[in-house]
Amino acid sequence: MCQIFTSADPGLYASRARSIRLRGVATSLRLENVYWQALEEIGRRDGLSVPQLVSRLHDELDEAGALGDGANFTSFLRVTCTRYLQLQLAGLIPREAGAPIRALDARAVLAGERDWRAAARATQG
Template identity: 55%
Template sequence: MCKLFVNADPQLWETRLRSLRLNGFSTSVRLENLYWRVLEEIAGRDGMSVAQLLGRLYEELLEARGEVENFASFLRVCCGRYLMLQLAGEVSSDAAQPIAGLDADAILAREARRLAPAALMPAA
């Protein structure tokens, strides 16, 4: 079972540091190459660069939460959720389809129902 993961291209888990401006300040973000690849796909779907995507994510997270504690972890979770939402059929695997046009509220509601603990779900 583990061979599938252990023998994958080691460049996928190598980290890369990228410098960018967030909220008017120069900073850098270190992520594994796999996450940079996913972020490139997400950004490309809406005609943005990765730096533009990260800037928008940072600003909207700051606006929604009031602070940004661990932006790199947030980005990893964004990538994982993007892939999970594709598997669930909520986000098309067609990279030409923009994400901006999706009904985020409906997708979030369906996702919450899918992820709710089984004990809290009504019996079928």
Template identity: 55%
Template structure:
């Protein structure tokens, strides 16, 4: 069992810090390389750079919650994992030429339970 996990390239779990400007405010985010790669793929699907994607996610999260965003790095990790889980369950196409913005969020999330919720059930 462990071979599946321990054979991962050490580069994939090394952390990298990026300084990004979110609405004129510079902030540093530290994530493992694999997360940066997944976020890059998500952004590319909609023609955005990672920084543009982060700004969009931050804005939409703050808007939906009506408050400042806490622990944004953890939110990004969960977003990357959720993206991969939705792909694994064929809710999001694996074809990276299909933009995320073209998908109907209600349809993608219909009857969807996050991994943690389904594991607890």
């Protein structure tokens, strides 16, 4: 089992920092390459560069009041990438890279996610 994971290209889990402006302030974000790749894919779906996507996510998270004390924005980005892939696997986000995220009905996706997670919990026991 572990060979499936341990034989991954080391470049995927190598991390790199990128300088990005958030609300006009230059900051450095360090993520593993696999997360940068996922952010590129997410942004590309809506015609956004990674800095534009990250800035938009930051602003929306801040507007929602979720960037309070102790918030870890890089952890949020990792979770965003993971949820993106999970939602694709669940069929709640189309796998076709040409389908924009902004065109999706967020309420329907979130309701579908709740149902999907509840069904997964029920099968686990």
